[in-house]
Amino acid sequence: MIETTITIALLLMLAAVTVGIVRVRGLFAAVVLLGVYSLLMATLFIVLDAVDVAMTEAAVGAGVSTVFFLGALYLTDTVEAPSSRGRFLPLLLALVTAGALVWGLSDLPEFGSPEQPIHKQGADYLARSIPETGIPNVVTSVLASYRSFDTLGETTVVFTAGIGILALLRRRRGEGRN
Amino acid sequence: MIAHFSQIATIFLMVAGLYVVMARGNMVKKLIGLSLFQSSVYLLYLLPGKVIGGTAPIIGAGFTVYANPLPHVLILTAIVVGIATLALGLTLVVRIKEAYGTIEEDEIIAKETPKTRNGPGRGGDAA
Structure with missing residues (x-):
């Protein structure tokens, strides 16, 4: 039960960081938040017993990719220009995609159950x-x-x-x- | 609903990345959105491998329940390939900045449009 609780807590933190990344205008802040996101993701991978993946994600996702992004920001701009394009169509497409994916979830087995087909075949x-x-x-x-x-x-x-x-x-x- | 909470949260992260890729014109921000999307796919692969009460797939005395190792291997490969493609994408952004002086998609399109109007022979050759 404790594993499920920690997984839910980490997923909520990830969702909060994601909202921050989507809303923030400064690219530097977005890149640092992406590093936080990768580190939270690595912690979640440890809870999911994927220790090798967690190490790789912490080193590559939170480390190397942040360095690459910062290097690219140094060579380009750090502030995002206010976008002139409409937000309605991307939001609609994202919501339709989310709806289709959530609709497909109903057939999936419960999280963490040993009865899942992945463990049997x-x-x-x-x-x-x-x-x-x-x-x-x-x-x-x-x-x-x-x-x-x-x-x-x-x-x-x-x-x-x-x-x-x-x-x-x-x-x-x-x-x-x- | 509660049984699938982790998958629903993963779908939220995925769709947020997709929205950033579609709605923002800044190319670095687009790559950040692509990274968000990519990480959520890693999570979607690893979630079913977990068994409640299990341990990491390293065989040892005293343990009988292990997580499924196959998704871990696939995602290890995906992370390394992901960083390689991200580095290539960022290099392209740096080159675009040098060629156009901006990394905003709207400004690049605005700079490109008069060029194609002045030289109609250029684009028409292929057709």
């Missing part, structure tokens, strides 16, 4: 990990052994993004010389 990595790989941390054995091609694809994406960033920044330096 698919490869039972929890039972196979120790005999087949000898690694007690099942997330590690799935990431590096059973689904290692996924991880290879992931590093390919990161490599491609790195090439793209270098190409964009190099072009910028070349234009600066001319």
Whole structure:
């Protein structure tokens, strides 16, 4: 029961931070609030027993991504211009999306119940990990052994993004010389 | 309703991100909204993996109930891919700022519109 209570408390805090991010006009404040959001999200991941994901989210979401945003703000503007476009259509589309998603929730199983289909089907990595790989941390054995091609694809994406960033920044330096 | 509270809260976070992406013209703010959306999808994946009374999926003596490890692996990959695409997006924003002198979408459109009117041959070549 305590897990459910902490989950609800953290979700309410996340919702409050989100309202702050949507309403605030200064980009610096929005970026700092996004760091707070990521840290709350990492705490929630610990409550959900996803410790590896929580560590990654705290390091990448709250750390590296905040640094990237601050770097981009340094090179651009820190204040958002008041928007001239209408708010009605985006709000309507967001509400319709929310309505469709909430409508789809009624078929989903209850939070935290062991009767959910996700725990009953698919490869039972929890039972196979120790005999087949000898690694007690099942997330590690799935990431590096059973689904290692996924991880290879992931590093390919990161490599491609790195090439793209270098190409964009190099072009910028070349234009600066001319 | 209370059984699905966590999913409903996740949908709220997701829709808030979607609204920021659609309603705001500032490109950094759009990327912030995209990050909000992305994080809520991580949460949506991890929520069903949790078992009340369970522990983290690290096999040890004295524990029998574990969370499902598969969503954790998928989301680890998604977080790293997310930061890579975010960095690329921010680099594009910096380049746009240098090329147009602004990162507001409305101002960029206003700067682009007279150009296409003056040179009708440019856009018509493809068609």
